[in-house]
Every structure is written in structure tokens, then in C-alpha cells.
Amino acid sequence: MNKSNSQYSNIRNQNKNEILEDYVEAIQEIAEIKGDVKNSDLSIHFGVSQATVNKNLKRLINFNLAKSEPYRSIFLTKEGKKLAAISREKHEIVYQFLLKLGVSKKVAQYDSEGIEHHVSEETLRLMKKFNK
């Protein structure tokens, strides 16, 4: 995949994983709340067109994170569920950390949505520790 040893290339790569993580997290959440997940749910959730959701979904399916028969509901694969759990956990740790730091709920929600994709295991562990 990424053969460059520059840290910058890795950051740009994180930006590509970002959308995958956000999607599996959203699919899991919506599945829990509404039972099933449709294209239109994701379109509303992310504030993008249904055509865009459809295209991104194809990427998720390609990465074996989700599956969906044409015109039917969307499901996570085992792999997708695993990534969803990891992403949610990570998101939650960062969110709680920001609150602990003193950041307002609204801003913590906003910032954690971006920061979550850029914290390494080491940083995450220290945030978790700080939260206790």
C-alpha cells in the first residue's frame, strides 16, 4: 500500500481511512437504533447526496467492511463490525478526554470527530489513563 516513509504520506492515508471508519461507526449506530440501515439514513447522517453514499458504500464493500444487495439494507461484515467497535471505542476515549480537559460538550463532539483518526495507540492509552 503505502511505501513512503514520510510521515506526511501517512497522515494523508489516515484521511482516506477516516471515511471508512466514520461509515462503519455510523452503520453500526443506525443498525442499533433503527434495526436496519438504508442508503437514505447515511445520506442524512453525513449530509451528502445519496449518490455519494452509494459510491462510498462500494468502497466499503470492496474493502470487505460491508455488504448489501442492490436496493436492500446495508450490513456490516465481521470485519466491518470489528472496525466499528474499535472506531467507537477510540472516538469515545478522545471525546471523554476532551471533556476532562475542560472542553465544552459541543466542541468536544466536533473536535473528537476529527482527532479520533489521528491518535496513535500510545496517545490513546495516555488519554484513557487521563480519563480515569
Added chain:
Amino acid sequence: MNKSNSQYSNIRNQNKNEILEDYVEAIQEIAEIKGDVKNSDLSIHFGVSQATVNKNLKRLINFNLAKSEPYRSIFLTKEGKKLAAISREKHEIVYQFLLKLGVSKKVAQYDSEGIEHHVSEETLRLMKKFNK
């Protein structure tokens, strides 16, 4: 739609600003160290091809952040210098914050490179306070 109020669209937008911030920061740094800045310096710095640097530079010029006559050195505009200063300051606060948290130097360097683009003013202020 296009003027979506979804936080996700804003995060994707932050990813687009990211490259602008990293470029002006790098141009400023290299200018201070070596006196002038060439395409090849940035190519090495970011680990991308010179063609890619050239293209990104066009975007910077378009945004009135940098200027450069063909085949000559690269300079920041007043606006570019301003963004460079802000970016560097932000980067430094996040970096020092991670160190203070207990993150190793290497990982702090790496994580701050990504996180810097996703911290709001409020969070930044609290990190700064934590650093003291």
C-alpha cells in the same frame, strides 16, 4: 446540501486545508534554514514527486498564500506568512501538549502532525493552559 451544516463536511474540509497549512509551514521553515525555497526542497520534505509539489504550489498561489516566477524560488505572501505563523504556533502547542501528557517524542511528533488540523480554538486554549 452544498451549504451542509453537518459536522462531517467540515471535517472533510479541514483535510483540504491541511495541505495548505503544512505547505506554508514548510516553506517558512525551509526559508529560515536555507535562505530560499525550491520545488525540490518541498519534494524531499513531503516525500512526494516534484510534479506533485508543482501542482500543489499552484493551489497555494491560487489561494494567494505563495508566489513564484517559473523556475525560480518560492516565497510566501503576507497572507501566507500569517497562516504559517498560526499553523506553527498551533502545531507547537499540540506537540508540547502531547509531550506533557506523557507521549514519547517520536509519537508526539507524528500525532501532532495530524491532530493540529483538527483542534478548535477552545481546545487549543485548554491545551496551552495545560502546558504551563
Added chain:
DNA sequence: TGTCATTTTTAGCCTAGGCTAAAAATTATA
């Protein structure tokens, strides 16, 4: 000064993530 090496630019290709408009399929309802 003329030639060669290096650097920069251009051209053309790719993937990802957006959009709109229209076609196709599904779902609701008269």
C-alpha cells in the same frame, strides 16, 4: 561558449469524494 546534468514544468493517467440529473426498482396507496 558549448555541452551535459539537474531542476522545473507539462501532459496524461489514476483514485477518492463530492455533485446533479435521469433511469430503474421498490414501496405505498387509490
Added chain:
DNA sequence: TATAATTTTTAGCCTAGGCTAAAAATGACA
């Protein structure tokens, strides 16, 4: 059960950020 409304998919477009290969300009130096 037809028909209408809704949803999903497809097609085609755009920008951004990558790449390689080749052309053009600059710089070194014999």
C-alpha cells in the same frame, strides 16, 4: 392491481492529490 411516490442506482461531471515520462529551462564546468 395499476399508478404514483419514494428510494436507489447509474452516468457524467468536477476538484484535489497522487504518480510517471518527457519536454523545457536553468545551471555547471571543461
